[in-house]
Amino acid sequence: MPAEPVKFAVPKMYQILDENGKCNEAEMPKLTNDELRKIYENLVYARMLDGRILNLQREGRCGTYASSLGQEATQVGSAFALGKDDWLFPYFREIGAHITRGLPMHLYLLYWMGDERGSKVPEGLNDFVISIPVGTQNLHATGVAMAMRLKGDKKAAMVYLGDGATSEGDFHEAMNFAGVFKAPVIFVCQNNQWAISLPLSKQTASKTLAQKAVAYGFDGYLVDGNDVFAVLKVAREAAERAKAGGGPTFIECVTYRMSDHTTADDAGRYRTPQEVENWKKRDPIERVRKYMEVKGLWDEVYEKSVVEKANKMIEDDVREAEATPPAEPDDMFDYLYDKIPKNLADQKAEVLAFLKRGA
Amino acid sequence: MIMNMVQAINSALSQEMERDPSVVLLGEDIGKDGGVFRVTEGLYQKFGDQRVIDTPLAESGIVGTSIGMALYGMRPVGEIQFDGFVFPAIDQLINHAARIRNRTRGRFSVPLTLRVPFSGGIRALEHHSDSPETYFVHAPGLKVVVPSGPYEAKGLLISSIRDPDPVVFMEPKRIYRAIKEEVPEEEYTIPIGEAKIVQAGGDVTVITYGAMLKTVREAISTLNDKYSIELIDLRTLSPLDTDSIISSVQKTGRCVIVNEAAKTLGMAAEIIARINEKALLNLEAPVERVTGYDTIMPLPKTEHYYLPNPDRIRQGIEKVMGF
Numbered sequence: 001m002p003a004e005p006v007k008f009a010v011p012k013m014y015q016i017l018d019e020n021g022k023c024n025e026a027e028m029p030k031l032t033n034d035e036l037r038k039i040y041e042n043l044v045y046a047r048m049l050d051g052r053i054l055n056l057q058r059e060g061r062c063g064t065y066a067s068s069l070g071q072e073a074t075q076v077g078s079a080f081a082l083g084k085d086d087w088l089f090p091y092f093r094e095i096g097a098h099i100t101r102g103l104p105m106h107l108y109l110l111y112w113m114g115d116e117r118g119s120k121v122p123e124g125l126n127d128f129v130i131s132i133p134v135g136t137q138n139l140h141a142t143g144v145a146m147a148m149r150l151k152g153d154k155k156a157a158m159v160y161l162g163d164g165a166t167s168e169g170d171f172h173e174a175m176n177f178a179g180v181f182k183a184p185v186i187f188v189c190q191n192n193q194w195a196i197s198l199p200l201s202k203q204t205a206s207k208t209l210a211q212k213a214v215a216y217g218f219d220g221y222l223v224d225g226n227d228v229f230a231v232l233k234v235a236r237e238a239a240e241r242a243k244a245g246g247g248p249t250f251i252e253c254v255t256y257r258m259s260d261h262t263t264a265d266d267a268g269r270y271r272t273p274q275e276v277e278n279w280k281k282r283d284p285i286e287r288v289r290k291y292m293e294v295k296g297l298w299d300e301v302y303e304k305s306v307v308e309k310a311n312k313m314i315e316d317d318v319r320e321a322e323a324t325p326p327a328e329p330d331d332m333f334d335y336l337y338d339k340i341p342k343n344l345a346d347q348k349a350e351v352l353a354f355l356k357r358g359a
Numbered sequence: 360m361i362m363n364m365v366q367a368i369n370s371a372l373s374q375e376m377e378r379d380p381s382v383v384l385l386g387e388d389i390g391k392d393g394g395v396f397r398v399t400e401g402l403y404q405k406f407g408d409q410r411v412i413d414t415p416l417a418e419s420g421i422v423g424t425s426i427g428m429a430l431y432g433m434r435p436v437g438e439i440q441f442d443g444f445v446f447p448a449i450d451q452l453i454n455h456a457a458r459i460r461n462r463t464r465g466r467f468s469v470p471l472t473l474r475v476p477f478s479g480g481i482r483a484l485e486h487h488s489d490s491p492e493t494y495f496v497h498a499p500g501l502k503v504v505v506p507s508g509p510y511e512a513k514g515l516l517i518s519s520i521r522d523p524d525p526v527v528f529m530e531p532k533r534i535y536r537a538i539k540e541e542v543p544e545e546e547y548t549i550p551i552g553e554a555k556i557v558q559a560g561g562d563v564t565v566i567t568y569g570a571m572l573k574t575v576r577e578a579i580s581t582l583n584d585k586y587s588i589e590l591i592d593l594r595t596l597s598p599l600d601t602d603s604i605i606s607s608v609q610k611t612g613r614c615v616i617v618n619e620a621a622k623t624l625g626m627a628a629e630i631i632a633r634i635n636e637k638a639l640l641n642l643e644a645p646v647e648r649v650t651g652y653d654t655i656m657p658l659p660k661t662e663h664y665y666l667p668n669p670d671r672i673r674q675g676i677e678k679v680m681g682f
Binding site (some may be wrong): 061157180335 | 381465
């Protein structure tokens with residue numbers, strides 16, 4: 001018999017709610033009406049705040065920003081699956097996840113406005129901070145999960161990565177450690193089709209990203225990332241499995257980066273408007289609205305209240321972020337070490353003396 | 360008890376693991392095998408595979424997951440097998456471990472110790488004899504500690520493990536077994552950030568660290584008390600104990616610095632800059648550097664040309680004294 005290569009079948013992309021709002025009720029995750037409304041409100045708040053930050057950036061009131069437009073369902077659905085004691089590790093495009101976890105969003109604004117204090121996550125919230133170097137955060141989440149397992153804590157860590165991050169060495173090392181140590185970690189891959197200008201087809205020769213998990217000895221799922229219920233269902237099951245000692249899960253959420261990579265990018269240089277138009281039809285929020293309307297949970301009056309509430313929160317977020325006075329120069333010295341070493345204290349004194357003389 | 364440096368480090372690890380259940384070890388072949396230098400020998404048998412963790416062969420993975428464990432309240436002690444293999448982990452060390460306290464304004468911190476056997480003179484393979492310490496010294500947020508013998512190694516390692524910030528603990532493998540001395544069996548600490556005056560003197564200050572301390576001592580003994588030499592062992596490279604250096608140079612007016620690493624931007628360069636800032640007018644001679652060269656560390660057949668030896672060091676001292 002001739003040698004046969006290793007092969008396995010890739011299942012169809014998992015979907016519960018299609019782009020027209022048609023729902024496969026048998027697969028729906030268990031949700032109360034209040035939870036359904038909460039999910040919808042988080043999706044709307046995420047999109048509106050994201051849009052507002054883009055405007056702030058254009059007005060010169062915010063620095064370079066990476067928009068989450070179009071990826072809200074992946075972010076809200078996955079984070080909604082976590083409990084308060086679980087940990088979350090973002091990369092830098094997870095506005096919906098931060099909202100869902102309850103991060104005070106003026107901090108998120110403060111960070112993108114260029115202030116480290118935006119990364120001072122409140123005590124009690126087990127959310128790590130934005131990670132700009134691509135793929136490195138996967139190891140941090142895996143390490144936290146390894147520690148959870150060592151301590152016998154029934155918790156899970158969730159980490160976000162993009163399609164581009166799957167090319168990084170740290171992605172491989174994290175997936176491998178997670179598999180070997182059966183770490184309770186959930187890799188949520190926001191496959192938004194583009195890593196700045198590089199399309200997925202040039203990022204990998206792999207048919208799917210989900211299948212990569214197989215090589216590390218655990219399950220990977222291919223999910224419609226614009227279907228908040230499908231993402232939530234698969235993420236919830238992954239969290240339950242992780243907490244029961246079943247180890248890691250990889251979830252590929254197929255979605256689309258509707259915006260430029262960041263405000264410093266122009267996607268028109270490398271992709272067609274037609275492609276973006278096609279994905280607009282698969283919008284993640286519109287289909288939830290349609291579903292809720294059929295269920296009698298959505299009408300114009302409700303929509304108005306949701307938008308008003310989001311607008312108010314956004315105004316509060318912006319006001320609070322902009323009202324934060326700039327940090328003192330001491331700040332860049334005071335948090336490098338637990339106790340400031342003498343050499344650094346001398347440099348701090350030098351800056352302060354210089355500034356005093358200047359005034 | 361008389362110990363070599365391998366035994367002293369083993370004793371420090373064992374006692375810290377007994378004292379604090381959050382201390383865990385991670386590294387390649389550190390479990391049943393006890394590490395390639397046998398530094399962790401017996402610890403796997405004593406503490407089990409949950410606390411002496413044999414990891415897959417991945418340095419970035421060791422440091423990256425250690426960061427995660429530290430965020431979760433553990434005190435991981437990672438081992439990199441050889442100096443030349445630390446580079447895949449540098450991204451995690453410099454971009455993450457070093458920055459996390461600062462970028463979260465103290466909300467998160469990384470009490471991680473990374474043990475890295477380093478430097479040459481043991482006729483090892485390529486990439487097994489390098490001196491990469493100043494890469495870490497250049498990274499704000501890290502501490503860099505280098506013991507010069509068994510006694511220093513135990514006390515400094517215990518301090519490093521207890522330190523609330525990330526410490527790169529560099530072990531000069533050339534003296535793993537070359538020095539045997541009295542080391543207390545009980546635990547003790549040596550403060551990080553303080554140099555040690557190994558011997559007091561008035562004519563010239565000689566500053567060094569790590570394996571070179573032994574070599575400098577050999578050089579000094581061949582001088583037969585010709586000069587009164589003040590010998591300083593830095594012990595910590597970051598933060599550097601500037602005060603001890605400056606007060607010694609102010610007293611002697613002459614200084615020789617010995618480091619095995621490449622000359623350009625080595626520790627000697629920074630020390631000279633600090634002397635220039637604070638004690639230039641005390642100098643009676645230009646400060647002399649005796650270092651490795653700005654070359655790739657040679658393979659075993661020619662590494663002796665590269666390594667500072669007692670003759671080169673004695674020559675450096677004579678040059679400064681004869682100025």
